[in-house]
Every structure is written in C-alpha cells, then in structure tokens.
Amino acid sequence: MKEFTIGPNDAGQRVDRWLAKTVPLLPAALAQKYIRLKRVKRNGKRTERDARLAVGDTLQLYINDEFFDTPTPENAFLKIASPRLDILYEDDQILLVNKAPGMVVHADETEQVNTLINHILAYLYQKKEWDPRRENAFSPALCNRIDRNTGGIVIAAKTAEALRVMNQKIRDRELTKRYLCAAVGQLRPPDGTLKSWLRRDEQKKQVYVTAKPAPGARTAITKYRTLTVQNGLSLVECDLITGRTHQIRAQLAYTGHPLLGDGKYGQEAVNRRWHKKGQALWSWSLQFRFTTPAGELEYLNGKHWQVNHIDFVQELFPGFDLSRIPPWF
DSSP: EEEEEEOOOTOOOOOOHHHHHHHHOHHHHHHHHHHHSSSSEETEEEOOOBBBBOTOOOOEOOOOOOGGGGOGGGGGGOSSSSSSEEEEESSSSSEEEEEEETTTTTSSSSSSSSSSHHHHHHHHHHTTTTOOTOSSOOOESSSSOOOOTEEEEEEESSSSSHHHOOOHHHHOOEEEEEEEEEEEOOOSSSSEEEEEEEEEEEEEEEEEEEOOOOOOOOEEEEEEEEEEEEEEEEEEEEEESSEEEEEEHHHHHHHHHTTTOOOTTTTTHHHHTTOHHHOOOEEEEEEEOOOOOOOOGGTTTTEEEEEOOOHHHHHSTOOOOOOOOOOOO
C-alpha cells in the first residue's frame, strides 16, 4: 500500500485524474475498477472517481508497485488492461497467435503501446505466468514477425530455451509457413515458382525486383499455387523458400498480379473499385518439420496448425472452404 497526502498543487482535481497522473502505467479501465473495489481510498474510506480532492486529503492506493514505475518501452504492456489475442495454441514453452491486420508486432514510430508483443506480455503477466520483477534476464519474445497489414500466425517463446531453439529452427528452415493472398487477375501458369532478386530501399521502406542479380539485391524464391479464381481475382497459396521483406507482395506485383488492397505495390484503381485498403495477405498455415534435435521443443515435431477463418477469403471467394485445401507438403 502507498499513501499520498494532497497538497495545494493537486487540490481540486478529480480522483481519477489525479490517479492517472500519479500512477501513469495503470490503464484507465483498471483504475476505474480499482476505485469501485475500494483499492483506492480517500481518508481511509471509499471514494468516487469524480470526487474533488482537498488539501490534506490522504489517499491510500492498494496497487502493485510496478504500476508506479516511470513509463518505458519495456513496461508499456502494463497500460493494456484487456489483452486482445486470438490464440491458436499455448503450452508452457510457446504461444501461437493469429495476429489481426492493422496491429504492429513491435513498437515503432506510429505505435508504442498497442503492439502484439505488449498484448502477449500483458496476457502472461495477468495470468501470473510471467513477472518482470522476478525475471532478471528474460522476457517472452516473438520468434517471427509479419507486416502491420498482414494477418496470420506469429510464434512467441515463453522461455529462453524455447526462443533459442525456435530461432534456430527458423534459420534452418525446419518449419513451413504458408500464406494465402488475393491476387489481381489470373496467374499463368496457375502453379509455379517465382525467382528474382530484391533490393531494399531503407528510406522508402520498399523493395525493388530485378530479373537478374544486381548490386545489393538478394535472391527471392516463392512457390505458389492457385486455389480458385473468382471475379477477376485469384486465391493463391504461397510457400516462401526465402524470407525477404515484402517478398510475396513485390514478386506478384512484378508479374502483373499485385495483391488486392496493397497500397505500396498494388494497383490503385483496382483497390478503389474493391474499396480495399491493406493487402489481402494472411500467414495461414504452420507446420514444424524438425530434421535435427529440438531439445525441449521436440514434442512439436510434425504438428500443424492453420487458420480456419480469414475475412478476405470469405468475402472475395464466397463458398471456398479453407478446411478442404489439399496438403502441399
């Protein structure tokens, strides 16, 4: 319990507004709840959130110490009162989350709090599975990342050993991630392999495709197959042999079949006609295919997960059943 005495500078403020200033990491919704539950008392008694403070009032706060810390990127997760996660799988080692489009995985210049990793940290903290004050060396971390406007499966490691093993398996390509996308037009041939070279422009945050090797360009290989074609759009499944930034988006645009809704590589007129913003792209399938020892994660070998509902698939390809897509292993 922490106790504060109100001085002239704080007199006249509402209790909830004083609380927001005094405990900056406490989410507003949780602050209101704590006031209702009498974990915030004024002069030893229950108080209302809109009560005005007077000089000499004492406030007793029955709130965890970590909420009183100075806000930093490392403790921003405390601002999340109700984590929003679509969890596909969870055990003591890993967490598989189906990320929604529009959410960034890590903090950037546009978003510091409402990130996927912060929602995961808040979730584990509130479950009392993880306490940053007891974990001096490790915080749960993401093993892979996907773009803000791409949806799909993200792997989070709950332990340092799980993070080490999973990162190694990703580097060694001992897991298979597949993507579904809505491409403009009809690909010819309907199934095949795209091989090109991608050069990244860090300032523009964009990649450029070349048909031949070029200075600063890296090889990009994508296998693809067309699952169905409707209304001038193709539902395409992609298997990334290499994992370059914007690989699927840039390569398909280079072939003349950009992703619907893609504001960076797509066709503006087509996007407007369909009223789409944000690329129709989803990391929908994950399988662990270990060929070397996996230590504590060996139990995951051979397991497969997939997302069974994707909004753009249902909207653009009505009647198509994701559960009936034939294996491509």
